[in-house]
Amino acid sequence: MPASLIMSRRDLDFLLHEWLDVVSLTSRPYYAEHSRETFDAVLDLAEQMATKHFATHNRRADAHEPHVGPDGRVVLVPEVAAALEAFTGAGLLASDFDEDLGGMQLPAVVSRALHVWFQAANVGTSSYPFLTMANARLLVAHGSPELVDTWVRPMVRGRFFGTMCLSEPQAGSSLADITTRAEPRADGTYRLTGNKTWISGGDHELSENIVHLVLAKVPGGPPGVKGISLFVVPKFLLDENGDPGERNDVVLAGLNHKMGYRGTTNALLNFGEGVHRPGGQAGAVGFLVGEENQGLAQMFHMMNEARVGVGLGATALGYTGHLHSVQYARTRVQGRPIGAKDPATPQVPLIEHPDVRRMLLAQKSYVEGGLALGLYCAKLGDDQRTAATPEERAAAGLLLDVLTPVAKSWPSQWCLEANSLAIQVHGGYGYTRDHDVEQMYRDNRLNPIHEGTHGIQALDLLGRKVVMRDGAGLRLLLDTVAATTARAAALDGEPAEFAARLDAVFARIGATTRRLHGTGDPRLALANATPYLEAVGHAVVAWTWLEQLLAAHGRTGAFYEGKRAAARYFFRWELPGTGPQLDLLDSLDTTLLDAAPEVF
């Protein structure tokens, strides 16, 4: 196959094997069936399938966005169903589930690596199985064996697809204010009424059934987030054979028309308005997951994973844009080098211009840094589940908790910027629909919004994650970085130079965190949470670059030179930007607090 413009297998192999040494996971009983051979084979499979079945209709699914047909059913371009059939047929949907559920027990870090192929090739189509996996994992973690048998098994086989129904028209960031109600019935089921919006994969004809996981409040429960419960609400109730039967009272009220991610249907759903009357009554039949009032906690249990997944999705889009712009810069000739302007000489490829290299190196440092961060977090998830001792498992979980807002937000911001630079490298052509980079930018623009906005992630990091358990998470992050810088310091040259810079930045982050929380005024401490998130983000990604530099140490060849060039770019051009951000935070600036609504 020609070198792919979707993802770089070489980089994935470097990160998985030369850096993270994922084959060592196979010494744990849970992954014992795996080996380098199976990891390679699934990555080969992902590349082939993403290339042949997903990338091929990415544009078409964008140009022909889903619509509601005259019969009220959602119409999608037919290639979506064909691609998903290939995906589920190959068993990819089951990749990281337990064997007794029909899964393959693949380490999450490897399954994330195979998923980025699909996210980069066609994020719209790949959303359906990814939502289904997230839904099924949540049920495995919190559902009764009966719920798992009834709903997870058909999802893992790709017969049913799943959704996550949190958002309501009046409650997006603030889930405390959802109003969907769930009334208990004598038979142990519930009847739900309310409206959900923004539901990705909320309606379609791609699967036999759709399993909605819905947050709702049981009347009489505690107020706010403490009174939220989680329910399975299927589109079709099941007959005695477990096949879709009677229509449940959840209906499509309309589709949202989006800037990007158009291949994924996005629905407003009405629950319990009596359009269908299962068992002769209005109300959407729901099955409680776990206990009442545990809904948000259960949802958050899965949030780390979902958020790391969003970060990797953003990275995937940034990555493919980067590869496209490198290829463009190699082939488009324009202008002559400074100091060699003789018009009789041929023009040179764009990649010869230093400023174009700036844009390519910036993209490279963002997307390869984002990929490293995402895969590292995925491996922390594996460690949290399967590391040898309870202490190691707890430590992995703690570090993942701290890193999650960064792993979600940083790529959503900077790999989007990478897509913007990819357009810039293409000049006027990048701004047209004749080149793929335009769609990548639109698709990627979602990522700072869903799964908790950028601003909400900032509050999560500064308001919760770095102070929880008396700052234990932040301390663990600092220790982890210090272990790397110690190794780098021993090498002299660039690794040692960068290690010293990184130590200095993290020392400042520790001090700034203490200073902000030392005010004793949460309003003041959290007002500037976003630059805090962004400074920590750049510092963490600089750490992944130092790690990559160490993994590439002593190796020669263009690939490793590329790693060193990108690390150098990040340390010299990007990391210093954290200085002014930390200065601003240290000054306890009140510009935002002071700018009252009437000044706008």
Add this chain to the structure above:
Amino acid sequence: MNIVVLVKQVPDTWSERKLTDADHTLDRDSADAVLDEINERAVEEALLIKEAQGGEVTVITMGPDRATDAIRKALSMGADKAVHLSDPALHGSCAVQTAKVLATLVGTVEGAELVIAGNESTDGRAGAVPAMIAEILGWAQLTQVRKLEVDGTTVRAERETDTGIANLEASLPAVVSVNEKINEPRYPSFKGIMAAKKKPVSTLTIADAGIDASEVGLANATTTVLEAAPKPPRTAGQRVEDDGTGGTKVAEFLVGQKLI
């Protein structure tokens, strides 16, 4: 029915392929190796027959150690077992020697009645090996097949060549070579990938297979490459301005080239 599929690992057609300067044999280090695409179709056809009628599919390959990747791919698609002949003495073997060796290996597969192969590999492109194997085994040969049907002991096939389509019928045992229209090969499934690890692969040297070193290898080959040169770069071509007579000029060009 037991089926043998002949698979070959070839240099990726997307990478630059070279012959070594020393002996004009394939420079295997210069390019990535992949399972020849046409072999995936041969494996697919065997699996379809097995799924309909039962039996076992054995893949046979002759090639260096890294050909195990091609074997794994075929096994993860669903083939049952594999025979891998790997021996330095095989280096530089010609088509005739290759056919003899493969025919010997087919003979070791119990109950084999049908051999399926690709019609020609993307590297050598001789396209003669399947026919030679049939000749050596004394089996029927149905080559360049775009459609295949096995009904009891009868094999029916559509053979496609530049001159047209021929309908063939033969009795088993038979050797079939397939072209790229035969089917769309399946992806290896995840389950298939896991299962492939546990499937038997017997790796043999020529001694294990009872083949004498004097029958194989560059020194004993029936053909020799005397010289090899890279193909000349593409010429600029001829540019025609369309001043209203463009169509006529294109037609004249094609007539001049005896293409129409």
